[in-house]
Amino acid sequence: MSHENEAQAGPIREYLTFTLGPEEYAIDILRVQEIRGYDQVTAIANTPKFIKGVINLRGAIVPIVDLRIKFKLSEPVYNQFTVVIILNVADRVVGVVVDSVSDVIGLAEGAIKPPPEFGGAFDTQYLLGLGTVDERMLILVDIEQLMTSQEMALVGASAEGEN
Amino acid sequence: MSLDMSQFLQVFFEETEEHLAALEQQLLTIDVASPDAEALNAIFRAAHSIKGSSGMFGFDDLTSVTHVLETLLDKLRSHEVTLQAEMIDVFLQARDVLWQLMDGHRNGAPAAPALGAEMLQRLQALTAAAMAAANGETPAAAQLEDDADAGFGFFADAPGLPDIDAPIVLAESFADEVEAPQVFGFFSDAPGAPKAEPAASAEDDLGYGFFVDLPDPKQEKKADAEAFGFFDDAPGAPSPEAEQAATQSSSAEPSTAAPVAPNPAPDSVPTKPPQAAAAVAETEPKADADNKPAAVAKAPAVKVDSESSSIRVSVEKIDTLVNLVGELVITQSMLNQLTGVLDPSEYERIFHALGQLEHNTRDLQEQVMSIRMLPISFVFSRFPRLVRDTSGKLNKKVELILQGEHTELDKGVIEKLADPLTHIVRNSVDHGIELPADRVAAGKPEQGTIRLSAFHQGGSIVVTIADDGKGLSRQKILAKAAEKGLSVNDNMSDSDVWQLIFMPGFSTAEQVTDLSGRGVGMDVVKRNIQSIGGRVDIDSALGVGTRITIRLPLTLAILDGMILSAGGVNYVIPLTYIVESMQPLREDIRSVNNEGQVIRVRGEYMPLYSLHELLGMAAKPPEPEQAIVIILEAEGRKFALLIDYLVGQQQVVIKSLEQNFHRIHGVAGATIMGDGSVALILDADALPQLAGQHELAYES
Numbered sequence: 001m002s003h004e005n006e007a008q009a010g011p012i013r014e015y016l017t018f019t020l021g022p023e024e025y026a027i028d029i030l031r032v033q034e035i036r037g038y039d040q041v042t043a044i045a046n047t048p049k050f051i052k053g054v055i056n057l058r059g060a061i062v063p064i065v066d067l068r069i070k071f072k073l074s075e076p077v078y079n080q081f082t083v084v085i086i087l088n089v090a091d092r093v094v095g096v097v098v099d100s101v102s103d104v105i106g107l108a109e110g111a112i113k114p115p116p117e118f119g120g121a122f123d124t125q126y127l128l129g130l131g132t133v134d135e136r137m138l139i140l141v142d143i144e145q146l147m148t149s150q151e152m153a154l155v156g157a158s159a160e161g162e163n
Numbered sequence: 164m165s166l167d168m169s170q171f172l173q174v175f176f177e178e179t180e181e182h183l184a185a186l187e188q189q190l191l192t193i194d195v196a197s198p199d200a201e202a203l204n205a206i207f208r209a210a211h212s213i214k215g216s217s218g219m220f221g222f223d224d225l226t227s228v229t230h231v232l233e234t235l236l237d238k239l240r241s242h243e244v245t246l247q248a249e250m251i252d253v254f255l256q257a258r259d260v261l262w263q264l265m266d267g268h269r270n271g272a273p274a275a276p277a278l279g280a281e282m283l284q285r286l287q288a289l290t291a292a293a294m295a296a297a298n299g300e301t302p303a304a305a306q307l308e309d310d311a312d313a314g315f316g317f318f319a320d321a322p323g324l325p326d327i328d329a330p331i332v333l334a335e336s337f338a339d340e341v342e343a344p345q346v347f348g349f350f351s352d353a354p355g356a357p358k359a360e361p362a363a364s365a366e367d368d369l370g371y372g373f374f375v376d377l378p379d380p381k382q383e384k385k386a387d388a389e390a391f392g393f394f395d396d397a398p399g400a401p402s403p404e405a406e407q408a409a410t411q412s413s414s415a416e417p418s419t420a421a422p423v424a425p426n427p428a429p430d431s432v433p434t435k436p437p438q439a440a441a442a443v444a445e446t447e448p449k450a451d452a453d454n455k456p457a458a459v460a461k462a463p464a465v466k467v468d469s470e471s472s473s474i475r476v477s478v479e480k481i482d483t484l485v486n487l488v489g490e491l492v493i494t495q496s497m498l499n500q501l502t503g504v505l506d507p508s509e510y511e512r513i514f515h516a517l518g519q520l521e522h523n524t525r526d527l528q529e530q531v532m533s534i535r536m537l538p539i540s541f542v543f544s545r546f547p548r549l550v551r552d553t554s555g556k557l558n559k560k561v562e563l564i565l566q567g568e569h570t571e572l573d574k575g576v577i578e579k580l581a582d583p584l585t586h587i588v589r590n591s592v593d594h595g596i597e598l599p600a601d602r603v604a605a606g607k608p609e610q611g612t613i614r615l616s617a618f619h620q621g622g623s624i625v626v627t628i629a630d631d632g633k634g635l636s637r638q639k640i641l642a643k644a645a646e647k648g649l650s651v652n653d654n655m656s657d658s659d660v661w662q663l664i665f666m667p668g669f670s671t672a673e674q675v676t677d678l679s680g681r682g683v684g685m686d687v688v689k690r691n692i693q694s695i696g697g698r699v700d701i702d703s704a705l706g707v708g709t710r711i712t713i714r715l716p717l718t719l720a721i722l723d724g725m726i727l728s729a730g731g732v733n734y735v736i737p738l739t740y741i742v743e744s745m746q747p748l749r750e751d752i753r754s755v756n757n758e759g760q761v762i763r764v765r766g767e768y769m770p771l772y773s774l775h776e777l778l779g780m781a782a783k784p785p786e787p788e789q790a791i792v793i794i795l796e797a798e799g800r801k802f803a804l805l806i807d808y809l810v811g812q813q814q815v816v817i818k819s820l821e822q823n824f825h826r827i828h829g830v831a832g833a834t835i836m837g838d839g840s841v842a843l844i845l846d847a848d849a850l851p852q853l854a855g856q857h858e859l860a861y862e863s
Contacts, residue, residue, distance in 0.1 A: 040839070042833075042840060042842065044843065045778030045779050045843075046778065054820070054824065058490075059486065060818075061824070061835075061841055062823050063823055092824075093823045154824060
């Protein structure tokens with residue numbers, strides 16, 4: 001993470017960054033519908049613990065996933081500072097709870113390094129690569145693939161998962 | 164005409180479908196012996212409309228078939244030929260051919276030309292035969308061109324109208340886009356001349372002009388759609404020719420028009436005879452004693468269906484509207500909740516306004532929901548034909564009685580109801596009703612009866628299909644079930660036995676009789692009906708008949724629910740499942756095998772589950788004395804559910820969980836409560852299956 005200018009090739013894309021415990025992640029900004037506070041979630045029976053339940057988002061029933069629980073990165077605390085990122089992935093609206101939302105950054109394609117064999121808490125198949133901004137390492141996540149994966153138990157007929 | 168017609172194609176197909184449906188319906192109800200003139204006209208109109216619009220789109224196969232059909236129909240309604248049962252059959256087949264041709268165009272794969280050509284020949288042969296049969300002198304009108312069916316213009320039936328010296332008639336006939344040349348002209352009929360055009364265009368959909376009407380009591384004047392004009396009714400001109408002329412007016416060319424009342428009306432003050440009243444429904448009855456035949460007649464460019472004023476709206480738009488109103492209802496109840504803490508005396512005006520809002524919201528919701536409602540006749544209307552065809556094929560005599568066709572229910576429900584109903588009705592004809600000889604031998608009337616009825620009962624719609632056939636045979640079903648390896652015994656109750664025919668694999672092909680069934684099996688019928696929240700029950704008596712009862716929710720969007728609380732969370736259970744609720748006594752609750760629990764309710768034992776346990780909640784179920792037990796009945800079985808307390812009964816708007824999430828076992832959907840929170844709607848059918856899925860110790 002030294003020569004920043006060397007890799008400024010390719011079109012610049014924007015990413016929303018957020019933190020989960022000590023790690024900083026980035027997702028494609030175009031997948032983000034809105035960011036809102038955490039309130040009034042209706043728990044759903046027989047679903048994995050990281051699925052907090054559903055909320056009423058202007059008339060639509062939207063499931064809320066707590067990534068902190070899913071990836072065991074930090075203790076889930078729900079207070080007025082808890083942030084939910086509402087995502088629009090694969091024609092679905094899904095909310096994810098994270099520790100905090102940092103900012104929106106632009107990254108050139110050339111600035112993204114291939115992911116290492118181990119990808120933080122996320123399986124490498126959901127990682128797009130690693131990016132560097134101001135000496136911060138960002139883990140770029142393919143959020144669409146992650147949210148539609150079997151692991152997240154958000155799509156598909158079964159609600160089986162860890163209880 | 165370099166207009167892009169493709170944008171109208173969809174409308175054309177929809178309209179043609181409607182016309183064909185109307186045609187079929189009329190054909191099925193018409194009395195062959197003495198056909199109703201209005202029915203014949205309706206059939207003619209349908210054929211005519213299809214001909215006109217198909218010509219516009221260049222679907223020549225449709226045009227040519229309808230043209231011949233229309234020609235024959237026209238002769239029928241002018242009583243040149245008489246209706247025969249055979250004609251009905253051919254007409255119905257023609258309708259099917261037309262449907263196939265239209266479908267071909269719609270799918271971009273036009274049907275084989277032979278299809279249309281063959282029907283064309285049959286119809287022509289039929290026409291020729293009918294004409295030959297109609298022996299005797301054909302009246303003048305018979306030679307008339309059939310093509311000039313829309314006459315536009317001014318027709319002054321001048322005889323005896325003193326203020327008209329030389330009536331000028333402008334006739335323009337061009338309804339038949341394909342064949343008829345456009346005829347413009349002035350026809351001058353001297354007063355008292357034996358040949359005058361008798362209100363020719365009054366017959367047609369597109370007649371504009373001035374008509375002098377001759378109120379012969381028998382005169383049939385059928386300006387059925389849009390005759391605009393001035394009608395001068397000259398009462399007291401009893402002319403038999405007038406009648407004939409009027410009925411044939413659509414096919415009459417002005418020059419060869421039949422003679423008309425030579426006797427002038429003594430008084431030209433317009434008084435409309437009753438027959439004409441219908442004709443003028445859409446007209447501007449500006450009839451004046453002062454008849455100026457000189458006016459401008461204009462041909463309407465677009466044909467508008469004046470019989471039902473409606474617009475086509477995509478279902479999507481309506482659904483959006485329904486959703487928005489649902490939101491409004493929620494917002495409104497949120498407002499109510501927020502203002503509930505205010506002092507009514509201090510904020511009287513706010514409360515007044517809120518009351519108004521609530522009222523308006525409810526009205527709006529009702530109206531919007533009613534947009535989606537359609538009469539069940541949309542499904543029922545297909546059955547007369549189905550029964551006619553099926554029974555004809557099987558050499559059975561079946562009368563179909565429809566009742567309550569105007570019962571309205573949600574479009575979504577209606578669409579999903581069509582297939583199961585078709586299957587049940589076909590089964591009734593196929594397996595239920597016996598052959599005429601067998602019926603007579605059994606002491607029943609030769610003709611079997613199938614009664615289809617629909618009515619409201621409570622918050623649901625009940626549709627019954629009852630036949631007076633041979634009924635279900637208990638032995639045969641039990642034998643078949645045993646053969647299939649299903650666990651059955653002779654002591655099963657009748658209703659349990661009848662339910663067996665809904666088992667998958669109990670297909671109609673091997674069912675009860677050896678006649679083969681088609682299409683979906685009864686298991687699919689049941690599944691389809693359950694998918695729209697309905698229930699199917701069967702009553703049957705051997706030798707007496709079978710009755711299948713389908714219970715359906717009024718709408719798919721709103722549900723009458725009981726809100727209950729368990730573990731601090733609100734849930735909704737559809738009211739239809741709830742039998743009763745009660746406060747249990749500890750001694751009524753027994754455990755069985757130290758695993759499950761049962762509760763005794765008035766001597767009856769039923770399994771008891773706690774909702775907390777079923778849904779795997781962290782919260783422990785309450786002590787029975789502090790809890791409420793609700794008795795539910797699902798899939799024919801009763802069970803009891805232990806909950807914390809009942810919140811109340813409420814209509815809830817059903818929201819899909821699957822849109823952004825997925826289906827969850829035991830949950831039928833979700834709804835939004837007055838405070839904006841989400842409550843889950845429980846699936847009572849699936850709840851008992853959840854028992855035992857969690858290994859939580861139940862310590863009570």
